[in-house]
Structure formats: C-alpha cells, structure tokens
Amino acid sequence: MSEQTGGRPAGVPSSGRVSAGAQWPAHVAIIMDGNGRWAQQRGLPRSKGHEAGFQRARDIIRACGEWGIPYLTLYAFSTENWRRPAGEVSFLMGLLQRAIREELQELLENNVRLRILGRLQDLPAALARGLKEAEQATAGNTGLHLNMAINYGGRAEIVDAARAIAAEVREGRLSPEEIDETCLARHLYTAGQPDPELIIRPSGEMRLSNFLLWQAAYAEFYVTDVLWPDFTREHLLQALEQFTHRQRRFGGI
Ligand code: FPP
Numbered sequence: 001m002s003e004q005t006g007g008r009p010a011g012v013p014s015s016g017r018v019s020a021g022a023q024w025p026a027h028v029a030i031i032m033d034g035n036g037r038w039a040q041q042r043g044l045p046r047s048k049g050h051e052a053g054f055q056r057a058r059d060i061i062r063a064c065g066e067w068g069i070p071y072l073t074l075y076a077f078s079t080e081n082w083r084r085p086a087g088e089v090s091f092l093m094g095l096l097q098r099a100i101r102e103e104l105q106e107l108l109e110n111n112v113r114l115r116i117l118g119r120l121q122d123l124p125a126a127l128a129r130g131l132k133e134a135e136q137a138t139a140g141n142t143g144l145h146l147n148m149a150i151n152y153g154g155r156a157e158i159v160d161a162a163r164a165i166a167a168e169v170r171e172g173r174l175s176p177e178e179i180d181e182t183c184l185a186r187h188l189y190t191a192g193q194p195d196p197e198l199i200i201r202p203s204g205e206m207r208l209s210n211f212l213l214w215q216a217a218y219a220e221f222y223v224t225d226v227l228w229p230d231f232t233r234e235h236l237l238q239a240l241e242q243f244t245h246r247q248r249r250f251g252g253i
Pocket of ligand 1: 036053058075076077081092
C-alpha cells in the first residue's frame with residue numbers, strides 16, 4: 001500500500017459491514033469531544049473524563065495501526081482551550097506529559113511515527129521538550145503516522161504558514177508568483193501528508209472548532225452522539241464503513 005492511499009488490509013475484523021473492495025481513508029482525523037459530559041453524567045470530576053478519553057485515544061491509535069490506516073490525527077488541545085479553568089488546563093498539560101512519557105516505548109515498539117501539530121513554543125517547557133524528543137525518537141518509524149494536535153488552531157496554522165512564506169520572500173528564496181496552494185500546503189504543520197479524508201466528531205456537535213481548516217476542504221464528516229470516552233474501535237469501524245459509501249465528487253459532478 002502506498003503512503004497516500006487508504007486500504008483495508010488483512011487482519012481487519014470481518015464484521016461483514018465493510019463493502020468489498022471499498023477504499024478506506026488514507027487519513028482519519030478525530031475531534032475528541034465529550035470527556036466533560038461523560039464525567040458529569042457519572043457524577044465525576046471532568047478530569048476523570050479526560051483520563052477515560054486518554055484510554056480511548058490509546059485504543060483507537062492501536063486499532064488504526066493494526067488496520068493499516070496510514071495517517072491518524074487526534075485533536076487533543078486547541079488554541080482556544082486555554083480559556084478553560086486553570087485547574088483543568090494544568091490537569092490536561094500533566095496528562096499529556098504523562099502520556100508522552102508512558103507511551104513513547106509503545107509508539108516505538110509499534111513502529112508509530114509521531115508528529116505534533118501546533119505551537120509547541122507556548123506549551124510548558126518540559127512538555128514541549130518531551131514532545132519534541134518523542135517526535136525525534138520516532139522519526140524513522142514507517143508504520144502509522146500519528147499526528148497529535150496540541151495547542152493547535154487551524155487559523156494559527158495558516159498564520160504560521162503565511163509568516164514562514166513571507167520570510168522566504170523577504171530573504172529572496174521565494175517569489176510572490178510562486179505562492180500557490182501547493183506552496184501554502186508545504187508550509188502547514190501537515191506538510192507532506194495527505195489531507196484528512198474522514199473527520200470524526202463524537203458527542204454530536206456539528207462544528208469544526210478550528211480544526212484542520214485548510215486540510216478539511218474536501219473531508220467527509222462523520223458525527224456521532226457517542227461521547228469520546230465511550231468511542232470504541234467498533235464505532236471507528238462504523239465510521240470507516242460509512243465513509244466507503246460516500247460519493248466524493250471534489251467539486252465535479
Ligand atoms: C474535549 O472534551 C476534550 C479535550 C479538550 C481534551 C482532549 C484530551 C484527551 C482526550 C485526553 C488526552 C489525550 C491524549 C491522547 C494524551 P470536553 O472537555 O470539551 O468535553 P465536553 O464538551 O463534554 O465538556
């Protein structure tokens with residue numbers, strides 16, 4: 001299977017629900033939403049919802065690796081999430097720090113290549129360093145490409161790309177006429193990767209929330225009422241199956 005092409009490799013559970021010969025998406029992106037509501041429904045603090053959400057993320061990463069999905073992007077913390085109460089922000093930063101420390105070995109063993117999408121420089125220094133080191137440690141891996149969107153905003157990403165392009169123009173390395181869609185895409189955090197073909201949003205909200213604004217141009221959406229901490233690989237299979245039935249026209253007829 002080429003890096004750019006989705007597929008349904010051997011080993012996928014034969015649920016009978018996946019159409020024969022249908023292509024799976026090369027890139028799946030997930031807005032992990034509903035941790036707070038999940039906790040609230042159980043009378044638990046929101047932090048318990050985030051912990052349960054983290055366990056879900058582990059399962060889904062493993063499933064994508066096993067099923068040969070080439071690219072997976074998980075939205076873990078947005079540039080807007082800083083507006084949450086300080087205690088929750090600090091809990092999430094700690095959870096991310098713990099996750100990277102505890103999971104790095106597993107990423108290495110499973111040939112997962114990690115890329116962080118977002119403004120690392122604005123994260124707590126130890127977390128930023130840990131994420132950078134994990135990126136470097138997994139850079140040679142050839143299995144699942146896992147993007148973690150952390151302190152990520154789609155608008156911020158486009159602003160960062162515009163700044164980088166402007167700097168190249170100023171230094172005489174690029175002329176304004178050379179700036180086209182390919183050039184802009186090359187300056188995004190996802191440079192070199194295929195655009196997401198399927199964006200999944202649990203918890204029923206029908207919005208993009210500043211996620212992959214440029215890359216989502218032709219993505220298919222799948223929204224489910226299931227809250228993220230309840231989202232299992234069975235739910236992922238349902239989303240993948242539905243994707244295979246979508247008619248994608250990319251502006252044509
Ligand atoms: C949205 O639920 C979730 C987040 C803002 C954080 C996502 C973080 C995780 C799933 C845990 C960290 C994951 C990894 C892989 C380290 P919400 O709090 O907005 O839920 P609500 O809308 O019900 O309040």
